[in-house]
Amino acid sequence: MTGDGKRPSVEARGISKAFGGVAALDAVDFEVRWSEVHALVGENGAGKTTLCNILAGIYRADAGQVIVDGTERDFRSPAHAIDAGVGMVHQHFRLVEPMTVAENIHLGWPETPGVVSQRALVDRTERFMSETGLHVDPTAKIWQLSVGEQQRVEILRVLARGARVLILDEPTAVLTAKEAEELFAVVRELAAGGLSVIFITHKLREVLAVSDRLTVLRHGIREITRPTEGATASEIARLMTGEERVLDVEHRVVTGDPALELRGVSALNDRGITALHDVDLTVRSGEILGIAGVSGNGQTELAEVICALRGLESGSITVDGSGTASMSVRAVTDLGVGHIPEDRIGTGMVLSASVKDNAVLHNYWTEQFAQGLTLNRQGVIDFARRLVEAARVQTRSIFATAGQLSGGNQQRLVARREALAADRLLVAAHPTRGLDVNAAQEVRSTILGKRDSGCAVLLISDDLDEVLLMSDRIAVIYEGRIMGVFEAAEADREHIGLLMGGHSMSEAG
């Protein structure tokens, strides 16, 4: 029973929730209807996830009511919520990697038969997939699947338990652009079938692309609920941030000496497959060269070969005229190369170490801190204090572990640390990924500041808007090849989009 398009499926009335005295939600009203995709929008920490955790029975509200399909509910666990038809797919998947898709869908499901063969599980799963129109190989092991497919398994698992209201928490954060498009199609399909889908995101383009209605939360207060039709990105952005902050970037044409030159560079990825084919690139001092491309087309390897974290198969790389082919990571860093790595937490930080120790990770060996063998402890402390202040990292103490920092603070710390280390060249890989609008603006200002002070910047991003906004020149990468390089003035969005999708110059032109 899904009802018509007007009746609400889930209603939250006057929901309040505080954590340790800090209000995460303040008397929020929220209503979702059957057969609609409802985007829940807001910056990091606006209360989106908290609200949905209450709807899905993970938290209990301090005040307010949750009404599901006309009946007031008091969920004490996610199991209660799923019994009432509300299910959530979390940002971090809860799948058992060595087990098959069919096994994962049936795990912990009361309707799974007590004694059952693999064959029967697969049959049940296939029947179920044809009902929902979502398909994944039921015999595949989870670790063999792409992230997008794993997400589909999570959605299937929730739908299998009878969910009629599906909550997706930042579902595109982990997806490639193509996978995201596929997800949008699935979501539209589910809503057309009568379900409600709550789509949590802070990406404005997704809101406009996928939702029927939208609700904006800011600092735990509902700003607006309205139909998506007729809404503009800048209007939503203003409601999210409370002010319209558009970075005004002046693009330049720079003719100085090249700070970074790649000639015929080829390199392998971790699986031993060629990830970069014969790449030629030049970045001049005082300019930002943006690399546009869909994730997984060699960008990771490109950043790593430049910083000597990955070896070359052929070709040469020079920084300020010195060839780096046989240099160590440290020697390249000492040339004045900073690197904001793609995986800030996994590569750029040590969560168990203190903020202070993380602050000097990329320059502790320099004369500023190291005298022979000894490390100047006071110097490190002073440097860390200044860095934390400059990057506006909120931490109780520089001696506390980096693991206690929130994600945004961790990112700001790494971005500012690397910007300081970069005298000649800053390699920034997806520097604003996962950040809210304000934090992203701060990181972008930092990068622009480096450019203006004469540093060369290689900006890698799968967010084409960001590449177009920031870059003085743009190179498009596809399957490890550079498809073309453009001055910002002559860059055409559609043309670049075609090149990113693998259409050659002649086809695109």
Added chain:
Amino acid sequence: MTPLASIASAVLSVTPWRLERRLEVDARRAALTRIGGAVGAMIVVGILLLLTGRNAFWIFWQALDAIFGRQRGIEGVALRGIPILMTALGVALSLRMKVWNIGSDGQFLMGALAAVGVGIHMDGPGWLVLILMAVAATVAGAAWILVPALARAYWDVNEIITTLLLNFVALQLVTWSALGFWRDKEAAVIQSTREVPFTLPGLPGANSVTIALLVPLVIAAVLWWVFRSTTIGYEIDIIGGNPRAAGFAGIAVRRRILIVMLFTGAIAGLGGMLQLSAPGAQAMNAGFSAQFGLSGFIVAALAGASFWGVIGGGLFIASMFYAGIVLQTKGLSVYIIFAIYGVILTGIALGEIAARYRVVRRDAADESEATAGEAAAARKGADS
């Protein structure tokens, strides 16, 4: 989470409380909670002894008197402490890099064996022989971990298995030397190697404790300084925390792992030589190591890889063992003594958990499956 923390968290899961990781662990609290754990455990032991009709006050008095009442007691603790401290320091060093050297017993034995080899075959002034014995023991201890270290550093082979199994090989070699190639043919009854004719000089005023006691203290001081004030210590901590970040920072991770593992073996090997050069222990037999490596491992794990913690904890456990032997001679059953050891070690381990976690009241959120993802979601919620 350590296994014990997992158990504690499971026990708490039926109560309205749960464990929460502390943001910062300060050294003073770490020491105090461990001491508190030991004292608490001794109170529990006392109550259990009283309940089973034993005079707990008399037993504790006997134990304290045995250790502190006479010089023999203090020296006995020091003698038992030296091998435990040496193996514990080696393990603690490896734990800073999150490498688990379970083979310190084997390295200790091989160090001692090398020292015996030098000691019984070399003529010369005593001081020179002793120095060469120490060098040989250090090299032998390092050599005994060389293969596991290479395998771990360059092929990512789990060091727990390789180092553990080499313990048994070392024990067989020692037995062979005692029964075979270095057997003392004159003392036909005792199956042991010939005796090294030299001992280290005694500490002033001591009857049996030699300058060997100073060695673990010096090593602890050096290690403490290395990790406090040098780039090498910083790099080892970074490798222990996140090897990928260490690579990102240009640290030669594999070479560091190799070198640090060799050092842990070298320290344990030197411990074998120190043990061998004490008066009355100058020959080796199959019982030469009373599982010192295992005790050292317990000490290092409980001390949380803090070097001064290793010294304090090692001396505490050595006194516990010494008191246990004295109490046995006073008629207390060996099984009760082992049970007391167990309760006290558990108390210290709980103190170690208390230093890193605190008990907080459970939120509604925790009533559901407390998975990492939800914890992350909860943190995210709490940040707003």
